[in-house]
Amino acid sequence: MSVQLASQSVSQGTPTPRLGASLEELTAWVQDRGQPAYRGKQLYQWLYRQGARSLSDITVFPKRWRENAEPVDFGRSTVHHRSIAPDGTIKYLLQLADGNLVETVGMPTSKRLTVCVSSQVGCPMACDFCATGKGGFLRNLETHEIVDQVLTVQEEFDRRVSHVVFMGMGEPLLNIDNVLAALRCLNEDVGIGQRSMTVSTVGIPGRIRRLAQHKLQATLAVSLHASNQTLRERLIPSARQYPLEDLLAECREYVQITGRRLSFEYLLLAELNDRPEHAEELAKHLRGFQSHVNLIPYNPISEVDYQRPDRQRIDRFVRALEERHIAVSVRYSKGLDVDAACGQLRASKNKEEFFRHSSPLTREDSFLSAESRL
Structure with missing residues (x-):
């Protein structure tokens, strides 16, 4: 990959972190x-x-x-908070050098340890169903801050990380240079196979095509979440500037250039996008694609009233896709009782810190402005 290999420091005048260097x-x-x-x-x-x-x-x-020796920055974060689920999933809030908090998740099974990493502090995409999108955007993560998430989980679990998914806070393709550099480092330096890594995107004009030029062996997962343009605009504001047909055209280019199968992510929202007619629309869009659909039953957040569909509706959607010869599986969220939805833990801890450090006289007056920042 023709990318800058070492990450740059977050602020000028500080040593360049060693993590991320070859x-x-x-x-x-x-x-x-x-x-x-x-x-x-x-x-x-x-x-x-x-x-x-x-x-x-x-x-x-x-x-x-x-x-x-002169001051040397190794680029490591500190664990600010851990939330542990009965299924063994651990969600971490990591504090960066500038004090910002990002989420990363360790998801263990008997055979693998997967890390869900963040690529930005917050997210500018403002997807209506997403807790991170409700919290606004602060900055891109540097290469070392992405790699550090994987090393932290590896150390915390005391076992080797086998898989990495860029499905945490942020839109990876808006931080494409640092994400590409992190992929290189995780593959060549940390020793994780590219085929064991997945980059997820909601779709940024021209960026999927740019990613294709690197001909990575990592999996590209494209978040559709809707079967038509009108519904997608309701859920994903950026879809107004990047129509569904344009996104799918760029996805077809990606398959042609790389020869790699695409994954399509589809968040199932009860009574909104989970009807058989939605499955039929989706199947028409994906016909002829070398692809696989991951259905994700929604994990509710407090900021919006979208609901998780019941098992019967999920099974009906799966059958509708299978009948149309679309490869499909259901991905159930791990750690549902530890603020598993992306951005939830960071938002809840930020609120907790706000109230801990506010005087009783200012809390009521300041609550709405704090909510707007979260």
């Missing part, structure tokens, strides 16, 4: 500081395999250098 870049970095080249491999191993968070952690380095 072996070649780390070797050049230690040599610039008067150290032999083999120290680069040592730094690489301690950074990506042993979870070093500072130069002082790397005990194979000379003590004098560790004590006297």
Whole structure:
């Protein structure tokens, strides 16, 4: 991939974080500081395999250098909060160097450990059903801040991460350079196969085509959530500027260029987009596609009154697609009792912090403005 490999620091005047750098870049970095080249491999191993968070952690380095070296930023976050579900899913709020909070989720099974990573602090897409979209947008995540999420979950679970999905907070293709760099790092440095990674997008004009040029082995998951343009505009404001037909045309280009099957995400909202006629519309759009449909029963949030369909409606939608020869599966959310919907935990903790630090006299007057920020 022709992308910048090392991430840039969030603010000017601070050291560039080492996390996200390749072996070649780390070797050049230690040599610039008067150290032999083999120290680069040592730094690489301690950074990506042993979870070093500072130069002082790397005990194979000379003590004098560790004590006297210039300030070095390894680019690691701290765990601000954990929510643990009975099924073993753990949702983390990670505090970044600038104090912002992002969510990441560790989802274990007996055979794999999947991490759902965020790509932005908040999200500018403002999808009507999404807790993150209700919270607004602050900034893109840097490469090291994305990679750090995977390493943090790996350390917390004390087992190797096998799969990564870019389905957390934010729209990955609005942060495409840092997402591509993170994919490179997770594959080449952390050791996760590209075929075990998925990038999810609601669709940004031209970005799927741009992603196709890199011919990644990662899976592209396109969030449709509606079977027609009118319904999609209601749920996804950006659909007004990027019609469904244009999005699907770009998806067809992606398949032609990469030869890779697409996944289509479809959030099932009771009585809104889960009727048999919606399944029929969806099937017509996807006919001839090399694709697979993931149906996701909605996980309700407090900000809107959309509801999760019952099992009978879900099964009826599945049958309607299968009868039209569309490959389909149902993806049930893990950790439903730990604010599992993207953005819920961050919003709830932000509210908690707001009330903890507000005086009783100002809380009522300030609540609406706080809600608008969340």
